[in-house]
Amino acid sequence: MTEIAAEDSPARLSPALARVVRCLELEPLDVDLLLGDPGPGKGRLFGGMVAAQSVMAAGHTVEPERGLHSLHAYFLRPGRHDRPIRFLVDRIRDGRSFTTRRVKAHQSGEAIFALEASFALPEGGIEHQDPMPAVPPAEDCVDRESARLHKLGEEWQNHPVNAVEVRVTDDCNIAGGERSEPRQRYWMRLRGTVAGAGERLLTALFVYASDRALLSTAALPHGVHWGKGMAASLDHALWLHRPADLHDWHLFDTESPAAHAGRGVVFGGIFRRDGVRVGSVAQEALIRPQR
Secondary structure: OOOOOOOOOOOOHHHHHHHHHHHHOOOOEOOOEEEOOOOOOOOOOOOHHHHHHHHHHHHHHOOOOOOEHHHHHHHOOOOOOOEEEEEEEEEEEOOOOOEEEEEEEOOEEEEEEEEEHHHHHHHOOOOOOOOOOOOOHHOOOHHHHHHHHHHHHHHOOOOOHHEEEEEOOOOHHHOOOOOOOEEEEEEEOOOOOOOOOOOHHHHHHHHHOOOHHHHHHHHHHHHOOOOEEEEEEEEEEEEOOOOOOOOOOEEEEEEEEEOOOOOOEEEEEEEEEOEEEEEEEEEEEEOOOOO
C-alpha cells in the first residue's frame, strides 16, 4: 500500500488528496477484474476519478517499465458515490514496444465508462514542441476555486475533487457567469505530497487532474453559472509525452475552438514549470444552459 505523508512542503497533505489515493488502491477480485471505491460525496461522480481508477486497473496487467502514453475514453453514464465500481480489463495486445488494454467500468450492473489505453517502453527518437505560453507564475495567481469551495462548506472542501489546487492566470470568472473568450490558462498541482508514489500512481493522479476545468473553458463564452443548467464530459483523450508529476505546478493551456448543438470541444497543452510540454488533452463536453 502506498504511504501517504503526514506533512509535505509547501503544505500538509489534504484530506481530499488522501481520499483520492485510497480510492486508487483497487482490490483484485479475479484475473483482470478489480473492485474500486468511488469515495464519499453527493451527486454525480467526478469523471476524473473513474478515469484514473481505470488507468490503475489497466496498469495491473502491464509490465511496470511500460508507461502510459495515451488514452481514449467515453463517459457512458453518470457514476455514483454509493456503489462500488467493477473494472474489467481486456488484454488487447502485448507487443514488443506497445501494450494495449481496454477497460470497462460497471456500477450496479451497467457500464458507466469505457477506456482504451496504450502503454510503451521508453525509447529515444524525434522531439519538438511549441513553446509554453507566457503567463504569470503560479505564486502570483489567485486560487479562486478555494474561495468558491469555502462558501460551500467543509464537506466540499474535503471532497476528493478538491485534491488538486487550481490557480487561474487570467481574468475569466466562470463561477460568476461572466462571458469571455473560450480560452483559459491555469496552474495545477496536488494539495500535498504522496510519499513513495511510483510512476503508475503519479500517472493516475495526472489523469485524475486532466479532467479538471475543461468544461469551464467551453462554457466561458456563454456565461453559464455552475449549478444551473447541465454540464458533463462526454469523452476524454490524453497523450503523455513525458512522465508527469503534479507535486509541482503544471500549466494547463486550454481553448475551445468550436461548439454546436450543446456540445463544445476543448483542446489543451500541459507544461511543466520549466516550459517542457508533458501532455496534450482533448475533450467534448455537453453544456446546456438553464432555460
